[in-house]
Every structure is written in structure tokens, then in C-alpha cells.
Amino acid sequence: MSAARRSDEDEREAPRRIHPVKRVALATAGTLVLLLGVALLVLPGPGTLLVLAGLVILGRAVPAVSRFEEPVRVRAMQAMEASVASGWRIAGSVLTGLGLIAAGVVWGVRPVSGLPFAGWSTGSSLILSGVVLLGLLAWSHRRVRRGRQGG
Structure with a gap:
């Protein structure tokens, strides 16, 4: 076996060492995305998918967190499939978006006075939520349809 090939195998087997600054940045970003996902579990938005994204990011900084990824991934994929299970659900999701x-x-x-939290900060977050919902719906529909055609 050549020395170059051995070093490639050693690199794959050795745990990845991350610079401490990058580790802190990943941990911070992962925690923020995870907390946003947890909040969106009860608010309108893609909560399960953001929890999964937060766990994936956090898992890069803290490898012990990676063990929680698979159960959340399974639940997120089930929710994705359920969201496009019927035409009524798709129509309801599109109307919601x-x-x-x-x-x-x-x-x-602000055409009406007295709206709570009126302004573009609230408006832009609602618009972003709608766009994300429609984008995830389209992605889910394509993925489920492709799985039915391939399987």
C-alpha cells in the first residue's frame, strides 16, 4: 500500500479536528437555528426541518449531538410526506403560504391603523415565512412524486 493511500485512509478514520473559533461559530449558529426551529414547532413555519438543520450544524461542532439527527430526520421526512399526501392538503398549504x-x-x-407590531420588520418575516412554506411545499411535492415514480 502506498504512503499517499495510507494517509488518505488515516484522514478519513481520524476524527475531524475543527478550529476552536469555527467550533464556537458552528455551535452558536446551530443553537440559534435549533431554537428557531423549536419556536416554529408551535408558530407557523417549517419547525421540524429547522430543528433538523440546527442539529446537523450543531453536530459538526459537538459530535455527541449527531446521535439525535436520525430520529428527527425520520420525523421531518414523515411530516414532509404528510404535507403533500392529498390535493386538499396541498391546496391548504398553498393558500396558507x-x-x-x-x-x-x-x-x-399598514393600510389599517391599530395593527399590532405593524411595520416591515413583522411584514418581511411573514413574507419570508410564506415564501419558505411554498418553497418547501414544492420541494416536498417533487421529492415524493420522484419517489413514487422510482419506487
């Missing part, structure tokens, strides 16, 4: 975008415009423009 469009409603979030419309509400964001209303909150940003």
Missing part, C-alpha cells in the same frame, strides 16, 4: 405573504404586505404597508 399565499395568506402569509398577503398578511406580510398588509403589515408592512
Whole structure:
């Protein structure tokens, strides 16, 4: 076996060493995404997918966290499949996404006085939630349809 090949194998087998600054940055970003995902489990938004993303990011900084990824990944994929299981669910999700975008415009423009938390900070977050919802819905639909055609 050549020395170059041996060093490649050693690199794959050795645990990845991450610079301490990068580790702190990954841990911070992963924690923030994870907390946002937990909040979105009860608020409108892709909570399960953000919890999964947070765990993946956090798992790069803290390898012990990686053991929680697979159960959350399974649950996120089940939720994704359920979201596009019928035409009614797809229609409801599309209407919800469009409603979030419309509400964001209303909150940003403030045509009605007395709206709580009126302004573009609230409006833009509602618009972003609607766009993310529609994007995830399209991705879920393509993925499930591809799985049915291939399987």
C-alpha cells in the first residue's frame, strides 16, 4: 500500500479536528437555528426541518449531538410526506403560504391603523415565512412524486 493511500485512509478514520473559533461559530449558529426551529414547532413555519438543520450544524461542532439527527430526520421526512399526501392538503398549504405573504404586505404597508407590531420588520418575516412554506411545499411535492415514480 502506498504512503499517499495510507494517509488518505488515516484522514478519513481520524476524527475531524475543527478550529476552536469555527467550533464556537458552528455551535452558536446551530443553537440559534435549533431554537428557531423549536419556536416554529408551535408558530407557523417549517419547525421540524429547522430543528433538523440546527442539529446537523450543531453536530459538526459537538459530535455527541449527531446521535439525535436520525430520529428527527425520520420525523421531518414523515411530516414532509404528510404535507403533500392529498390535493386538499396541498391546496391548504398553498393558500396558507399565499395568506402569509398577503398578511406580510398588509403589515408592512399598514393600510389599517391599530395593527399590532405593524411595520416591515413583522411584514418581511411573514413574507419570508410564506415564501419558505411554498418553497418547501414544492420541494416536498417533487421529492415524493420522484419517489413514487422510482419506487
